[in-house]
Amino acid sequence: MDQQSRRLYWRKNLQYLAILLTFWFVVSFGCGILFVDYLDQFRFGGFGLGFWFAQQGAIYFFVLQIIIYVFLMNRLDRKFGVDEKGDAQ
Amino acid sequence: MNVTAWTFVLVGLSFALYIGVAIWSRAGTTGEFYVAGGNIPPAVNGLATAADWMSAASFISMAGLISYMGRDGTVYLMGWTGGYVLLALLLAPYLRKFGKYTVPDFVGDRYYSNVARVVAVICAIFISFTYVAGQMRGVGIVFSRFLDVDINTGVIIGMGIVFFYAVLGGMKGITYTQVAQYCVLIFAYMVPAFFISFMMTDMPIPQLGFGSELADGSGMTLLEKLDNLSTELGFDPYTDGRKSTLDVFFITAALMVGTAGLPHVLVRFYTVPRVKDARSSAGWALLFIALLYTTAPAISAFARTNILTTVADMPYAEAPAWFTNWEDIGLITFDDKNGDGIVQYRGPHATDTENELDIDKDIIVMANPEIAKLPAWVVGLVAAGALAAALSTAAGLLLVISSSVAHDLLKKTFKPEITEHQELLTARIAAGVAVVIAGYFGINPPGFVAQVVAFAFGLAAASFFPVMVLGIFWKRMNKYGAICGMITGISFTAAYIIFFKFVSPELNSAEHWFMGISPEGIGTLGMLINIVVSVVVSLTTPEPPEEIQQFVENIRVPADAGEAHELSA
Numbered sequence: 111m112d113q114q115s116r117r118l119y120w121r122k123n124l125q126y127l128a129i130l131l132t133f134w135f136v137v138s139f140g141c142g143i144l145f146v147d148y149l150d151q152f153r154f155g156g157f158g159l160g161f162w163f164a165q166q167g168a169i170y171f172f173v174l175q176i177i178i179y180v181f182l183m184n185r186l187d188r189k190f191g192v193d194e195k196g197d198a199q
Numbered sequence: 200m201n202v203t204a205w206t207f208v209l210v211g212l213s214f215a216l217y218i219g220v221a222i223w224s225r226a227g228t229t230g231e232f233y234v235a236g237g238n239i240p241p242a243v244n245g246l247a248t249a250a251d252w253m254s255a256a257s258f259i260s261m262a263g264l265i266s267y268m269g270r271d272g273t274v275y276l277m278g279w280t281g282g283y284v285l286l287a288l289l290l291a292p293y294l295r296k297f298g299k300y301t302v303p304d305f306v307g308d309r310y311y312s313n314v315a316r317v318v319a320v321i322c323a324i325f326i327s328f329t330y331v332a333g334q335m336r337g338v339g340i341v342f343s344r345f346l347d348v349d350i351n352t353g354v355i356i357g358m359g360i361v362f363f364y365a366v367l368g369g370m371k372g373i374t375y376t377q378v379a380q381y382c383v384l385i386f387a388y389m390v391p392a393f394f395i396s397f398m399m400t401d402m403p404i405p406q407l408g409f410g411s412e413l414a415d416g417s418g419m420t421l422l423e424k425l426d427n428l429s430t431e432l433g434f435d436p437y438t439d440g441r442k443s444t445l446d447v448f449f450i451t452a453a454l455m456v457g458t459a460g461l462p463h464v465l466v467r468f469y470t471v472p473r474v475k476d477a478r479s480s481a482g483w484a485l486l487f488i489a490l491l492y493t494t495a496p497a498i499s500a501f502a503r504t505n506i507l508t509t510v511a512d513m514p515y516a517e518a519p520a521w522f523t524n525w526e527d528i529g530l531i532t533f534d535d536k537n538g539d540g541i542v543q544y545r546g547p548h549a550t551d552t553e554n555e556l557d558i559d560k561d562i563i564v565m566a567n568p569e570i571a572k573l574p575a576w577v578v579g580l581v582a583a584g585a586l587a588a589a590l591s592t593a594a595g596l597l598l599v600i601s602s603s604v605a606h607d608l609l610k611k612t613f614k615p616e617i618t619e620h621q622e623l624l625t626a627r628i629a630a631g632v633a634v635v636i637a638g639y640f641g642i643n644p645p646g647f648v649a650q651v652v653a654f655a656f657g658l659a660a661a662s663f664f665p666v667m668v669l670g671i672f673w674k675r676m677n678k679y680g681a682i683c684g685m686i687t688g689i690s691f692t693a694a695y696i697i698f699f700k701f702v703s704p705e706l707n708s709a710e711h712w713f714m715g716i717s718p719e720g721i722g723t724l725g726m727l728i729n730i731v732v733s734v735v736v737s738l739t740t741p742e743p744p745e746e747i748q749q750f751v752e753n754i755r756v757p758a759d760a761g762e763a764h765e766l767s768a
Contacts, residue, residue, distance in 0.1 A: 127289070131284075131288065139451070139452075143277075144444065156421065156423075157409075161270055176283065176287045176288075176481060179478065
């Protein structure tokens with residue numbers, strides 16, 4: 111892999127991280143802590159929305175974020191030809 | 200069959216399973232002992248990581264804590280899951296590409312310094328011992344309550360089991376027993392939750408039952424009923440927060456970052472074959488953890504409602520069996536202050552009468568099936584699950600201690616000439632000695648075990664996490680920055696916690712804390728200090744050598760990840 115594509119690969123990786131970590135911050139620290147009282151005025155099933163994010167929602171979004179990350183990075187690896195061959199044994 | 204008989208049968212069967220798995224998966228080489236030969240499939244590693252991570256604290260204590268904290272319980276729920284996002288995105292794939300055995304290995308190689316390696320070893324050993332003592336204590340409590348044996352005998356039986364498979368099997372044995380333990384613990388956690396959710400709301404899935412209408416015909420949702428009950432008895436409403444927003448923020452961040460810096464979790468990502476497996480196995484791990492962590496707050500709310508309706512204003516003479524059983528071992532205390540023979544359970548805002556009841560938070564999960572009048576086998580199952588959670592975490596921690604001593608201190612620092620055979624023998628002896636020390640602390644717990652847990656997370660957050668992330672994402676970071684950063688981060692965090700927990704515990708309240716940040720959350724500030732110091736010191740000292748910059752370039756790209764280790768080095 112040459113210097114140029116190394117740099118491109120890394121920059122793309124950092125972009126994905128910036129987007130995903132912003133999303134991570136918003137659903138947990140944002141919805142679950144900083145804006146929890148504001149969101150509690152909206153109902154979500156039997157929950158206040160803020161309470162739901164704090165005790166349920168944030169965790170679902172965490173799982174979703176890792177799934178998206180794995181998908182994006184596998185695609186990026188293939189595009190740059192740095193995906194690993196061979197199966198998990 | 201009664202509860203004790205069921206518990207004997209279920210605990211006995213689960214122990215036989217772990218021993219069978221351990222014999223089947225013995226380790227023969229250092230590679231197998233430290234990282235299970237580096238060929239664990241990602242979903243299997245996810246299962247093992249989940250069991251490794253979820254300790255007696257997650258299984259036994261967490262739901263109970265949340266049932267007392269209400270909405271503030273989110274610090275544990277988000278704090279102990281959100282760290283996996285950081286792990287997956289910032290650490291796991293790069294550590295796997297690096298591909299050695301331990302966390303101090305990475306610190307020592309990246310910062311071309313044995314001083315940095317030894318600082319890392321000390322942190323790893325301290326964090327791990329703190330944790331493992333708590334696990335052994337949990338084992339003792341389960342044995343004494345459900346199997347009618349002495350707490351000390353319980354600890355010794357637990358030690359024997361862990362000794363057997365950690366010393367014999369190393370990482371390979373631990374990995375497969377942890378898979379079995381995950382299955383036992385999640386089954387044990389979910390079965391009572393399904394039952395109780397169905398009984399109380401007609402909705403068997405606890406995550407949904409938590410937000411449903413009650414089945415008692417009142418037309419109220421569970422949380423409305425719980426808020427009303429709490430307010431009537433003088434407690435704060437369940438769905439309101441009591442801690443300051445800033446403190447909740449800092450505690451959550453410290454637990455998240457601490458999770459991503461815990462050596463026994465990080466080391467699991469060396470055991471998968473490829474970089475992409477490290478990424479996906481972090482996802483599997485979080486999925487398996489989320490199953491328990493989204494159920495826990497539901498259990499908290501159900502249990503709290505059950506307790507408030509059962510014991511508040513109950514005549515003492517009519518107390519159910521579970522009440523008197525837990526009272527016998529001192530985890531429920533009732534003091535009939537007004538002598539009317541009725542249990543008055545009241546919160547801090549109650550005006551009608553004094554509170555007469557004290558329920559230890561740790562018993563909520565274990566007492567919950569009995570409070571809800573579930574069949575005896577469910578109670579036995581919960582005991583087996585609690586033991587699985589405690590033993591799986593204890594084994595992972597003991598392995599970190601053993602590999603730190605045999606690999607990082609002996610092989611890499613003081614006696615590089617020893618053979619693989621000698622290194623493996625040392626690792627086994629170190630694991631054996633560590634089991635005995637952990638057992639000693641389990642039998643004679645230092646009074647502060649629970650409090651030191653905050654300490655371990657704070658330390659991991661303030662020491663390992665910044666050094667590892669900067670080491671990967673910032674090539675200019677050098678050894679001077681890393682050593683100064685780790686030392687200032689740890690010293691600041693340790694000093695703050697020691698001051699408020701041990702030196703002047705009478706000052707441990709919000710008005711004396713720095714900016715209102717509790718000792719549990721101070722690791723976040725320690726981490727920020729570490730980062731600032733690392734950056735400033737690195738920029739004012741020479742940049743790292745060319746080959747280190749190459750090393751960083753290399754771990755950033757997955758291809759040619761190669762083998763997990765040098766097989767006979």
